[in-house]
Ligand code: GLV
């Protein structure tokens with residue numbers, strides 16, 4: 001390379017940065033743990049950055065693409081979700097952007113699965129009881145009981161990669177599974193899970209024979225003991241099947257009063273004011289959230305109401321936060337490796353320079369001949 005390619009990363013993504021430098025890239029990393037102000041990203045872009053590494057904390061829109069005009073060749077997003085990137089703007093400026101699918105699928109699904117268990121079995125309340133020295137006696141049902149997860153019915157809202165991985169984990173607990181997805185249905189996968197269920201029952205591994213099927217959202221919500229959300233955030237106008245506030249007063253009222261909600265997808269999919277009310281007034285039994293309408297969760301969020309603390313589990317957008325998933329430099333194992341590979345593919349013209357063939361480019365439609 002005559003002129004080194006210039007990359008600005010809005011946060012440190014570990015050892016992968018050094019691998020880029022070893023390839024001859026000139027890489028600048030924003031040194032603080034908080035996201036940089038947008039004005040700083042704009043300043044960097046104006047100075048002639050070729051590749052920008054972003055996270056879900058950065059708003060990527062026309063203002064940024066305008067600042068990068070003539071230089072910026074790729075935005076490499078360190079996340080599977082990309083609702084922080086204005087796709088129409090990226091397409092207008094003809095800048096490909098990449099994401100990091102697959103490598104966080106199992107970690108995210110496993111976290112959703114554990115959230116469900118923590119909520120149902122009252123792990124937080126149970127630990128507080130012990131730590132605060134309020135465990136005065138062992139008793140058949142005092143001071144509270146949890147709900148079993150094994151054999152219950154779970155609704156999987158969104159059967160993309162993460163939803164399917166969640167199904168696989170729930171099947172391990174002999175759960176009945178109601179699947180809902182407005183756009184992507186994987187009937188082969190569901191059939192394979194049923195075959196596994198049948199075999200486990202036939203061989204005496206499961207006492208009951210669990211079932212799995214695609215249903216309407218009504219049927220999913222009204223029959224589920226657990227509802228786990230795995231949809232991307234799509235706002236009105238971005239899709240014919242928007243997911244913004246998919247969970248709202250009407251949907252909470254459809255759920256069973258004994259049911260639990262688990263959200264590891266995107267915060268704005270859930271109307272938090274309506275959820276807080278649903279929890280206060282016990283329209284549903286509980287909720288576990290890893291994502292919020294505003295992140296980090298504001299101090300005055302209604303979800304922090306101490307009156308619902310026993311049934312509202314709150315986590316800090318942590319589902320993919322596992323060591324290999326976040327930091328492995330191997331593009332087949334880690335978000336860091338995959339993010340950097342997406343960047344390299346575009347900047348070094350892999351796949352014969354054909355952007356539509358690059359596996360991690362999201363907005364291929366802008367480059368179709
Ligand atoms: C995390 O939320 C991601 O989209 O990767």
Ligand code: GLV
Pocket residue numbers: 080101102105158159160161162163164230231232
């Ligand atoms: C994203 O990876 C999804 O499962 O929808």
